[in-house]
Amino acid sequence: MSERAIRNYLVTGGAGYIGSVVTAHLLEAGHDVTVLDDLSTGHRAGVPDGARFIEGRIQDAARHIGPGYDAVLHFAAFSQVGESVADPEKYWRNNVGGTMDLLAAMRAADIRTLVFSSTAATYGDPTARGGDSAGAPLTESAATAPTSPYGASKLAVDHLIGGAAAAHGLAAVSLRYFNVAGAYGGYGERHDPESHLIPLLLQVAQGKRAAIQVYGDDYPTPDGTCVRDYLHVADLAEAHLLALDAALPSPATAPAGDAAHRRVRPGEHLICNLGNGNGFSVREVIDTVRKVTGHPVPEILAPRRGGDPAVLVAAAQTAADRLGWRPRRADLAGIVADAWQFTQYLERTRERA
Ligand SMILES: NC(=O)c1ccc[n+]([C@@H]2O[C@H](COP(=O)([O-])OP(=O)(O)OC[C@H]3O[C@@H](n4cnc5c(N)ncnc54)[C@H](O)[C@@H]3O)[C@@H](O)[C@H]2O)c1
């Protein structure tokens, strides 16, 4: 195996769930990492030891960053779908306005490589659009029609990045995550309020919530509940390291011929879906949580949640072809077990504090 070059990375949003796990992976690979995070939804304790921490906003990136970074990994954003419907301006200002400021600061500092956290929410509700392929795994050429200001703001950023790449020679990769779950090395999901299914189910298993609400069981799916593609956060982190290898100017990991094939060139904006390609229904996830935790998880049938597609499953062939990415932790029980371990670890830490 060839050596990876040691790089200097800026991670925006590195005190949040996914940013902290990716930062941990970058540090383990021997890189230098600076986290820029305003702690609006993140946690200081979530910044892995060994990373330099700047408490600040991406809107002020020009004050915080200078030349010397090889690339920026941009996670900082607001990401609550429901909140975005109630307060859309908050989402446009932070996610789109903030990214414009970040891109300007990158340009001033001559940082020419970017990896961005995009989302399956950019595709909106493909099943509602109907057609023969409704419910089939989504490729990047699927129509983008977000059903929330959150999804719209992330799609707008994808467009912003595409324009900046073409105009200013940025090498950029947007990774469209499907449903991220699990934990890694003491870093996991701790949103407040929490809206994601697996951490909510674990709160029920812990006895912190009485029951899980199942948002609708009359969808056109085998058991009537929504189907999603749950991806382990460590597999997601590995995709980021591969995206950096592909987009950075010199061969880092791959043999020369392979590297030439994979490289994301300056001026290119590569978009890759990231998921396992397997769908699990809400009821299958609930059963898995019962088995993994050994706790009863009462459920209550609730009305559909607005904007929820019946099925969202990724076709991740582009990530395989261009980045060499293969998810290695697709087993749902393993994903839930890692999230459960983190939940219990957090509980013990809180008890000691
Ligand atoms: N969690 C998922 O399933 C999922 C799925 C698809 C895409 N994403 C995207 O991945 C990224 C990370 O998501 P997450 O679940 O880790 O969220 P998170 O809320 O845990 O992390 C976001 C981090 O960004 C910081 N932040 C927000 N606005 C900022 C600003 N203006 N300046 C500096 N820091 C700021 C927050 O304090 C937080 O630490 C987001 O961009 C999100 O849209 C997440």
Ligand SMILES: O=c1ccn([C@@H]2O[C@H](COP(=O)(O)OP(=O)(O)O[C@H]3O[C@H](CO)[C@H](O)[C@H](O)[C@H]3O)[C@@H](O)[C@H]2O)c(=O)[nH]1
């Ligand atoms: O209490 C709950 C919570 C969720 N669900 C169901 O569980 C499934 C998963 O819901 P999540 O809220 O965990 O995640 P989403 O599928 O809504 O994820 C979407 O929103 C995320 C942002 O929060 C990401 O952008 C992601 O890419 C995008 O697909 C959905 O069918 C939802 O209806 C319930 O039944 N009860």
